[in-house]
Amino acid sequence: MSDDIRVRIAPSPSGNLHIGTARTALFNYLYAKKMNGTFVLRIEDTDAERTKQEYIDNIFDSLKALGLNWDEGPDVGGEYGPYTQSERFDIYPKYAQMLLDKGYAYECWCTNEELEQEKEEAVKNKQAYVYSRKCLNITKEQREQYIKEGRKPAIRFKVEHKELVFNDMVKGELKFDTSLIGDFVIMKSNGTPTYNFAVVIDDMLMKISHIIRGEDHISNTPKQILIYEALGAKVPEFGHLGMILAPDRSKLSKRHGATAVSDFVKEGYLTDALINFVALLGWAPSDGQEIKTVDEIAQDFRIHEISSSNSIFEYDKLNWMNGQYIKKMDIKKLTDMIIPFLSKYDLSELSREKLERMVLITREPLTVLKDIEDDVPYFFGKNVPLDEVKELLSSELSKNVLTKFLELVNGWETDGNGDFTDEEKIHNDLADLRADFKEKFGYKPKETMWAIRAAITGRTRGADMVGILMILGKDKVLLRTKNAQKITLGV
RNA sequence: AGCGGUAUCGUCUAGUGGUUAGGACGGGAGAUUCUCAUUCUCCAAACAGGGGUUCAAUUCCCCUUACCGCCGCCA
Structure with a gap:
């Protein structure tokens, strides 16, 4: 570690770590990384009235979560401490x-x-x-x-x-x-x-x-x-x-929504995406590849090339980027991160394996982890409300599809837990069903699937149908199909 | 008011004294998939204005305008 290059971030703990402070910390970190220097964290808590321990904790946690680890600081110490300003009053x-x-x-x-x-x-x-x-x-x-x-x-x-x-x-x-x-x-x-x-x-x-x-x-x-x-x-x-501005060109403040890193995390932004996004405010990759880890950015970082103008914090791009990270993330890690956002469901209904599979097939449309809550109700509970799809299920088409579907379900093998065992067969049977009905009745493939999806999930849009069936298991699928048939058959 | 800073598509930006001014997000159109979403393809979209310097300025200089920041015994 070179002793000549030493940079620091010196937040004042009068609030949670602000996204702007995080960006400043990032650029310091990047410079230290690139130049093989030392990154120092100093807490400027001189203002006793506004300083709170919870803010100090929040700053530590947020910086760590973002991967901006410091070489010297209040907790890790260092040659030039103390690193908390209130402990330096005598000097x-x-x-x-x-x-x-x-x-x-x-x-x-x-x-x-x-x-x-x-x-x-x-x-x-x-x-x-x-x-x-x-x-x-x-x-x-x-x-x-x-x-x-x-x-x-x-x-x-x-x-x-x-x-x-x-x-x-x-x-x-x-x-x-x-x-x-x-x-x-x-x-x-x-x-x-x-x-x-x-x-x-x-x-x-x-x-x-x-x-x-x-x-x-x-x-x-x-x-x-x-x-x-x-x-x-x-x-x-x-x-x-340059500063980070809100879309209305004023200072980024609470009325624009989240400003603290921890606020973003609470909404389901991934820290990797956040830091990547914020790096792009003022810095541009030389190879045009915008999605990069902090370490990759550090390699490519030249401080003299930072844009010197202010930049506006646009949620659209952050959302897109967060979605990209969600799609690429390791499924076990992602499941761990998503669990807190599913508190309104009884997760004990699903095995860990099924939970991961649920995450796998529902992750695609997410921009923010929080979004998943509204996308997964039909994975839980025995039955599902059919109010939204009543009309769709009342059609002749649905009647025909569900009758055939029920027949297929009864033919699918299960294990001792009532879970389907032959995924490939299910996949093929459904494909055949679509092809069959298209030929026989002229139903579009998606119309056929709509009927099944409506019966099983109570919705017309959702995750991969085979995956849903695999997760639910035979009992629920049968129950829900029969329940839907009360509508299709006009019982 | 003063001082300082900034100015390329709506946004983040690349870029150059001579370019069809490039990419990404967002927007529009289309294709693929069982829906939504993804993914892919295509399209629209910018050099703030005015003076110079120059054979030639988006690029260099000056002015104007706009925006941002600072003017605390706050940090």
Whole structure:
């Protein structure tokens, strides 16, 4: 593992892992993988009020489920810990003091009210607000006075006025006039660091070499670079990713549906599909093959080729992709994943083997695992409601088909459990039946099958008919056929 | 308001100083299958606008427009 390339994802546990954060994590992970570097997870839980343990757990679980495993982090440790920001509170004041001593920072005794006033003034004059530097050169006496009043100072970084340029890995050259920034707070009056200060100290101490994050951080970057420089530290490389937007071009938020990875999983999206889809937002495979594992993507990944524009999160393509993964997934794994979505059925009715077969023949139309719930009721229970197919079953055609079908069923062999044993015969008999009735009565093959399907499932659409018969077994098939015949025969 | 960013089919994107501007999702048409769905084939669909530079701009430069982000003692 190369020691020079170190990237990180630093989520703040004030909510479940957001899909946007997941994408940022992915690009960091990909870069680390591709460059043989180290991927670090740091939890930025400075905001005690919004931080919850359940969110921390959710972040861990989601990242793991997505396959974005970290090399260093709160749980696995590492050389540069602790990796939880709240456990690092004692280290920030030291660096703040260092900046104070060197004259890169100064105490600010302004009250919120004073600051508020400055801002209002600026708004009134249609000026961009920059701190007045009123506390830059206060006298010893004033300071004593403030202390006596019980005021606690914040520490502000003294921003040097200059043109600051850096080369962003995805955006290219970015220029800023730092005189527009204003001296910003690095330590709050309550003794805790601000975000901009804490990230720099943490990234510096954790030897993060490349910072890949959302473009909402672009305007933080000059501030952070200034701090690195004042500290005499090596400035890392930056890469700013475009944002993920909702279809209405606003920020992806709860009102658009799922935003957390775990929400998507609850709806039945596969994490493999999710991460694959999200990779395609900004990145394109060189071979045109879009369905790829994270490891395959990593091989093909070049950070400079990431699109620098925002991209819209379109469910259509995600749905398609999820369907692709569902169709290709190992059937045992898929069955395991689907079981939670079948809670309204009594799964003990089916053996594991039958359950897997049911999944096998019902997986095709699924876009999301949750969809299966409505597609499988007829695999459970003895009988099925026929209300939806009453009309269809009332036809002469159905009568003829079911009469013949019943005859066939009675001829099919079963084992001790009442399950059919000769699948091939069933398959062939049904094929013959279709051919036969087509010839004799001119029934279309699908019409013949509709009658049988209606009788057995109560529906006109569904899974492979032979498979259904194999799963249900003779007793249920007989029962349901006879039941349907009450309609066809007008009993 | 200021500062920064972005601009190729509806969406995600490929691509180039000279191309029939390519693919994927979605849409439309058709074929296959016992239905639905799959799968396959075909079709429609884009270089935001205006100036330059150039023999030639979708591509390079500038402006406009639109959209996004940031302007906290939040992260």
